[in-house]
Amino acid sequence: MNHSLLYWPYSHLLRPILFGFDPEGVHNAFTNIGHLLGKSPFTRGLTRSIFTYNHPILTQTVAGLTFKNPVGLAAGFDYDAKMTGIIPSVGFAFETAGTVTHHPYAGNPKPRLARLPRTRSLLVNKGFKSAGVQTILDRYLKKPNPDFILGLSIGATNSPLTSTPKTQIPDIIQAFKVVKAHPKYPLIDYLELNISCPNVLGAGTLATPAHLSQILTQIDKLHLSKPLWVKFPIHVNDKDAVNLVNIMVKHGVTAVVIGNLYKLRDPKAFDSQDFQKIKDLKGNFSGKPTEPLSNHLISLIYHHFGSKIVIVGVGGIFTPQDAYEKIRRGASLVQLITGMVYEGPQLIGDINRGLVKLLNRAGHTNIKEAIGTIEDKS
Numbered sequence: 001m002n003h004s005l006l007y008w009p010y011s012h013l014l015r016p017i018l019f020g021f022d023p024e025g026v027h028n029a030f031t032n033i034g035h036l037l038g039k040s041p042f043t044r045g046l047t048r049s050i051f052t053y054n055h056p057i058l059t060q061t062v063a064g065l066t067f068k069n070p071v072g073l074a075a076g077f078d079y080d081a082k083m084t085g086i087i088p089s090v091g092f093a094f095e096t097a098g099t100v101t102h103h104p105y106a107g108n109p110k111p112r113l114a115r116l117p118r119t120r121s122l123l124v125n126k127g128f129k130s131a132g133v134q135t136i137l138d139r140y141l142k143k144p145n146p147d148f149i150l151g152l153s154i155g156a157t158n159s160p161l162t163s164t165p166k167t168q169i170p171d172i173i174q175a176f177k178v179v180k181a182h183p184k185y186p187l188i189d190y191l192e193l194n195i196s197c198p199n200v201l202g203a204g205t206l207a208t209p210a211h212l213s214q215i216l217t218q219i220d221k222l223h224l225s226k227p228l229w230v231k232f233p234i235h236v237n238d239k240d241a242v243n244l245v246n247i248m249v250k251h252g253v254t255a256v257v258i259g260n261l262y263k264l265r266d267p268k269a270f271d272s273q274d275f276q277k278i279k280d281l282k283g284n285f286s287g288k289p290t291e292p293l294s295n296h297l298i299s300l301i302y303h304h305f306g307s308k309i310v311i312v313g314v315g316g317i318f319t320p321q322d323a324y325e326k327i328r329r330g331a332s333l334v335q336l337i338t339g340m341v342y343e344g345p346q347l348i349g350d351i352n353r354g355l356v357k358l359l360n361r362a363g364h365t366n367i368k369e370a371i372g373t374i375e376d377k378s
């Protein structure tokens with residue numbers, strides 16, 4: 001890929017320093033710096049002038065919302081929505097803040113984040129660390145740029161009291177109610193229901209047809225004025241995946257975000273040195289190990305449902321080619337976290353610049369024309 005001038009200073013100077021520190025400490029420092037930079041129009045403008053790249057060929061309207069480019073920040077990086085002021089200036093067209101929960105939670109025991117650099121992955125076990133939805137909306141969430149598309153991911157509080165579908169569903173509904181009643185609700189463009197985090201008590205129990213139907217029926221009764229997206233697991237067989245998306249389509253879900261973390265400890269998915277490192281650690285994996293399963297499901301769901309549901313492709317995007325592959329398999333939009341951690345924040349502009357070249361080379365006049373152009377379903 002053609003890197004921007006900022007790639008060298010990040011990869012040769014900043015990354016070696018950052019990677020010398022504990023990953024969660026670095027993430028927290030970035031969150032606090034990002035929070036401060038997002039407060040002032042001057043720092044927002046300066047950041048935008050350094051990082052942002054847009055081009056008309058990348059702009060598209062998806063289910064009524066206009067995205068300046070197809071690249072968004074995935075849920076989990078800005079978990080308390082403290083960076084919603086600065087993320088638009090880093091070049092993303094959209095962000096899913098959260099996952100937020102009804103009650104606050106300090107997170108799973110540490111260490112809960114580790115780097116697997118040879119695998120290009122992160123081990124994640126934060127388990128919905130959250131300041132709680134009310135505090136997050138009252139104190140942090142903002143939207144300085146009206147063109148930016150802001151989403152909020154909502155999941156069940158990670159507690160033994162809310163660890164079965166019977167208790168998770170009312171807890172999630174309470175969080176939706178808090179959001180809907182809040183004066184900042186108009187700032188939010190979409191809500192993302194997270195049924196797929198593998199790091200919480202009762203993980204995965206909502207990703208079954210019966211429980212998904214139950215929670216979507218409850219959400220229907222809230223008569224939300226915002227589109228609903230659902231974050232999908234990647235460890236699901238084809239038949240179950242189609243069943244689950246069928247239920248979403250019946251309930252008018254706008255988009256399916258494919259998908260969440262990789263759960264298996266399959267040595268083939270990891271570099272051998274990295275594999276030794278994760279043996280004694282709890283958690284699940286982002287980045288490259290997620291990519292094959294995510295890509296397969298994107299193709300499957302696109303070929304099965306076509307335009308009945310929007311696909312947001314997530315997992316292992318490090319280059320414009322990675323993003324383009326998901327788009328050609330059927331994703332209208334893409335999101336990432338791990339690629340940015342390894343390559344630096346200039347990656348977003350680099351992906352957008354690279355996508356313009358790939359689209360031009362293929363003779364497309366708008367990104368919409370590239371969606372679903374790979375025929376192969378596998």
Ligand SMILES: Cc1cc2nc3c(=O)[nH]c(=O)nc-3n(C[C@H](O)[C@H](O)[C@H](O)COP(=O)(O)O)c2cc1C
Binds near residue numbers: 197259288290
């Ligand atoms: C540190 C970290 C925290 C995450 N937390 C969440 C979360 O709270 N909610 C969620 O839906 N996904 C979460 N994820 C999963 C990401 O949104 C994404 O699906 C996954 O990391 C694959 O994308 P990537 O390879 O670009 O990182 C998290 C990922 C990371 C790396």
